[in-house]
Amino acid sequence: MTGRPPHDPAPDSGTTTGADLHLDLPPDGPRRTALARALRDAVRSGRLAAGTRLPPYRSLAVDLGVARGAVSDAYAELVAEGWFTARQGSGTRVAEGAPVRPARPASGPAQAPRAHAYDLTQGKPDPASFPRGAWSASARRALAAAPDDAFGPGDPRGRPELRRALAEYLARARGVRTDAEHVVVCAGFANGLRLLAGLRPRDWAVEEYGLPFHHGILAAAGVRPHPVPLDGDGARTDALPARARTVLLTPAHQFPTGGPLLPARRTAAVEWARSTGGVILEDDYDGEFRYDRKPVGALQGLAPDQVVHAGSLSKSLSPALRLGWLVLPDALVGQVVAAKGLRESWTSAVDQLTFADFLDSGAYDRHVRRMRHRYRDRRDHLAATLARRAPQVRVTGIAAGLHAVLGLPPGTESAALAAARGAGLLLDGLSEYRHPAAEPLGSAQEGLVVGYAGLGDRGFAEAVEVLAGALGSMCSMTPRSN
Structure with missing residues (x-):
């Protein structure tokens, strides 16, 4: 044929x-x-x-x-x-x-089946809520308007379109005082933390509770950590060590315990930085998501020459975008740009242009407002269900963010964690976030860290019922303290 x-x-x-x-x-x-x-x-x-x-x-x-x-x-x-x-x-x-x-x-051992039916680990936004249509529209407009140099080697500071859009947005929405020349785009907060850890003196003050991944980044860079105690009002900034020259804080919503840094403690942190010549690294990881009142402004607005304001899209849009930013004091801009080095660690210019349009068009504001309502409803549902079915467990911290800490009766964290995991829930105990260099007794707390953003609506509702049932049964077997 x-x-x-x-x-x-x-x-x-x-x-x-x-x-x-x-x-x-x-x-x-x-x-x-x-x-x-x-x-x-x-x-x-x-x-x-x-x-x-x-x-x-x-x-x-x-x-x-x-x-x-x-x-x-x-x-x-x-x-x-x-x-x-x-x-x-x-x-x-x-x-x-x-x-x-x-x-x-x-070859090799067979893969074990998934042991958990519901993932309640913190740090993940709802992937099904990613605004695909609006993001695609921004990508089309950005590509159509992109200058030819956007497809060349680029600038380690990031695309000028995005740095301008970020400076305007952060000033309006977070009270940051800056301009495009002081904004450096990076591949998420972890990338920015690595850059600064390699530039700053080795002694850092860190909050007593934080993300173990961040602790590991600092340790790999040779940083000597000095954990700062926490209470319900946030980090004890009056106890910042004199030998430290950098402090890592989460002022808007302490991670993971959930308290805000009160005004007097913000002022104390700024005074420490000015008197010692130190720098505050402000991790504003979920600053837009405050539910009980208008979000508190960024700490950077009090002292632009002493504070590095860091943010990313990992909580608000998606960690898959690998987009973050540092708003830097004048003295650090050149050092950070030089430290970025080879282009391979830079963020895609196309994603930067797309996000710039996403900001300018108002699509980012609309998405954040929509998710703020959704996550507030999730937190309220979690708190109401636990109050009804496991009243000895309390949701602590301010109404904000994408996770909550469930405070537990003393001595019950291990049992609660075992009960939850045995019921098919994947989540963490609060003790897993305590810095290993913290004082053995100090202000240790017990609780569960529950992410309420990552599941779909139906899956989340089912997970909360399972969690409440597991904790209710565990608490019923726990003797009440006198």
Whole structure:
């Protein structure tokens, strides 16, 4: 049989069209036979999945260095055998139901099934709520308007369009005092923390409770940590050590315990920085998400020359974007830009341009407001359910953020964690966030850290019922303290 397969589209006028298709052909022998065998093997092995469109036969002939007739005949043979289909306007495709050889199981121990039905770990926004339509619209506008230099090597400070948009947004929404020249775009907060850890003196003050991942970044950079005690009013900034020259704080919503840094303690932190020549690194990880009142402004607004304001999209949009920023005092801008070094750690210029449009169009404000309402309802539902079914467990901290700490009766954290995990819930105990260098007794607290943002509405409602049931049963067996 010769000629094109039935209904195959007309041959391309050039040789630069068509998808790439890798096939190994023997150096001699009939080309049509070898090509048909290679195509069957590609389908059997799963390399060509059902529905995959094959390259036009002229393009494949040029790629493989064979006659066009050999490709046309091989396609026609596989169409006749039922491996391929060919329809006008759709081209030649792998047929549905073509036999696929089962994949050989990987060597090594079998993978254990998932042990948890519900993931309540903190730090994850609802992935189903990502504003795909608005983000796609911003991406289209940003690409259409992008200057040619956006597709070149770029600037380690980040795209100027985004730095300008961020400076305007942070001034309006978070009370930050800055301009585009003091904004440096980075690949999330962790990237910014690594940069600063390599630049600042080794003695850092850190909050007694924090993210172990951040503790690890500082340790890897050789930082000597000095944990600062916490209470219900946030970090005890009156106890900042004199030898430290940098302090890492979460003023808007202490992570993970949930208290705000009260005004007097904000003032004490600024006075410490001014008197010692120190720097405050303000991790504003979820500053937009305050539910019981208007969000408190950034600490940076009190002392732009002493505070580095750091933020990212990990909580508000998605950690997959790898987009963050540092608002820097004048003395640190050049040092941070130089420390960024090779381009490989930079954030995609296309994502930066898209986010700049997302900010300018108001889409980011609309998304944050929408998620603020959703997460507030989630927190309220969690608190109400626990109050009804496990009254000895209390939701602590301010109404803010994407997680809550459940305060527990003394001596019950291990039992509560075991009960929750035994019921199919994945979550953490508060003790896992306490800095290993903190005082052994100090202000140790007991509780569970519950993320209420990552699940869908139905899954979250089910998870809360399971959690309340597990904690209610555990508390009923715990003697009340006198």
